[in-house]
Amino acid sequence: MNKQLLSAILLTFSIAGFSQQSSKAFSAKGKEVKIYTTAENTKLRLSETGTAVFTASKQPLETEPSIFVNPKKQFQTFMGIGGAITDASAEVYAKLPKDQQKELIDAYYSQQKGIGYSLIRTTIHSSDFSSSSYTYVAENDKELKTFNIDHDRKFRIPLIKEALKTADKQTQLYASPWSPPAFMKDSKSMLKGGKLAPDSYQSWANYYVKFIQAYEKEGLPIWGVTVQNEPMATQSWESCIFTAEEERDFLKKYLGPTLEKNGLGAKKIVIWDHNRDLMVYRANVIYADPEASKYAWGMGFHWYETWNGGKPMFDNVKLVNESFPDKKLMFTEGCIEAFDAAKYQLWANAERYGNNMINDFNNGTVAWTDWNILLDEKGGPNHVKNFCFAPIHGDLTTGKLIFTPSYYYIGHFSKYIRPEAKRIATSASRSQLQSTSFLNKDGKMVTVVMNQSDGELKYNLIVDDAETVLTIPAHAMQTLVY
Template structure:
């Protein structure tokens, strides 16, 4: 009996496997009857925002009825290991951050990266300019094929200081930081323009590969360790902003013959992400690149965005699953998503938050290891953006009042990022009714996390069932909950 109580006192230090073995030896099922469940809720038409709304208790479970709503979790069935959850620090985000008062800057950093906030653990940034910059720029003089003029002085005013502060707030060793280009310099492209698509000229393949290396080395010299990079942001989109077209074969050959060998030789083990575009064409890109052993050996995995709905139709979540099935040795990373077409009357528009919840649950359930939102901060106009492509961010600043605006999207993301920590493993989770969506994770500290979302117009009572144990929870209409046990 004494040993049993000693074991209970050490539960917070045990991994789930050790816990499961201990309880098996004691003749009990996990979780134990009487174990507590902490519930956090965010709900429309209420003041609930990541609010702790209850403490539940597990009891014995019997066969659930068809008339009941149930969430079934099987902790013995685990899947991918989670890399992290976070967002992008763009020029726009950094420029807006600089306009916040020192008190508000501290509040903002803690809200995203602090232990009292939602705990972001991934940061993405752009290699020179993108649409969410105040203007187009590069790190070299136009026409400098030798790259002798390369410097990152532009970024030292706004972007680098914010990235450093974000990393410090999160704990310098607790952030996965990766970088993405939107376009090579104009002189390297066949349209002689950083904007409106165009292609990288063959004579600049090696020069462009060297450019990535110089950027990463320069950022690391500033004290920002770079985990990895993507080859090209949205390589099949001719945009009015910085963009560059790579067919699947183009990207395969650039990776295989130039970028991959150059990164390996000059930087060692940096993770390279291919595609970095929408779910619609990701399977074809995977087949071409991952199907080539020489290209595939340089690719850590595939990045994807959520904008495939631009052409009509619904999100193509199943395409993520199909890549995961076909290439299980490759990782999947959600690299960008935001609510498009900014409208200042919709800062608190609830479906924007629900979009995040639906996307994140589906992406994780289909094998995604990391999830990266787009701009972490924009102003009250959805910018700055040098081509007028204004969008929403989870957090905005009203530059007229100096106030920070937290949107529903911030809280929906937080139901994952605050509680699902790097090194967590996804756990088998299924719902019995389509009104609910759910996913679960086992954190490295042994804590289980189940996220449940209700996008219906009615509150729902549901069973959380694990083996022969259950607890009964209630989720409001248009709400998201995180249960920790």
């Protein structure tokens, strides 16, 4: 190759590289920011509350609360936000009037009319949020010859199909098991813990394959599965215990190879699917084994580690992210426990969502999934009376939907942050303010700010070398789009 040709090629690559860098550079200077607000003791619910314009930034004073956004520092790629379509959600949905059914679908899955969910979790046969326990096979059918999903065709599958019709094309559906069938367990019961019997490991791995194939035959693509919901919890409902070592071995010897052998190797497998408290140990054990780790896309986690009176353990999420940066983190379940109809509009419930979502995203989480999208006016149905809150309830005595503040707080993220966005370095100068930012593929920056204090706060939004001054009401959430 002559020198002139080589120089031309190098120049072309240099220009292309410069163009690529230039196209990625984000500047807020001169831009307008749109402000959307939800606030306690007001009628503001994801309401557009004004605009502001960025000017040149200056050194903020200690007396000036500030949010700092650095577009040059980008982190994980955002996958989506969503909720679980359980049997309970589907049964309540089926009992609602047609106009309320449409309102619910639009409220969750339309980005224009609602909050644009782009993730759906569902269960592999029953969970506590089913009207009764059931499986997809006849008793003692280890060969799974009787496998069928007729149960799900009545309520659950129709609701998932309706959701996907309205949702973004990038919406992903994944599934989690609560327990193997009773005959596969050492306890011979789906309830109250117990373990998968050693002679049922292969049969249970085959069960996932059958489930994926059956759902996909219905036109419902399965993105992936979690290995086991809450594998260290002995619950009064469907549950099954896997130690870290047992989950590792089931993953590497049975589940991973079985999916691969059946042409499902591209399906994502998510480990743990339990609280933040023990997630570091689970990651250390499974990811240390190359044969197990190769099958694990990442780790799922829940927020219920506060059951013992402690606080959310966000640092454990951060540590797993730092220790295993090639693995993904996905929040797979959270809800407000202990249903009480008097607390439908309790603002602290929404702030729990805001606090968890901001911290989880800032610690590397790529996807965030709420629990039931819909429950009835009793917090169910639930066959063991484990009644909980959902962001939206369907009051079957009136046939009307009840929207809680949690719905709007989740919406401040899900409506504006879209799949494939990149998280951007963001921090606050006051503990009363929490914030996270994402840069969407369309070039729009989204900064979410939460004020948990009792007073209105005036604050600087400083984005690199540009700033604007904004005000957030007491106990409020704001989404800033610019």
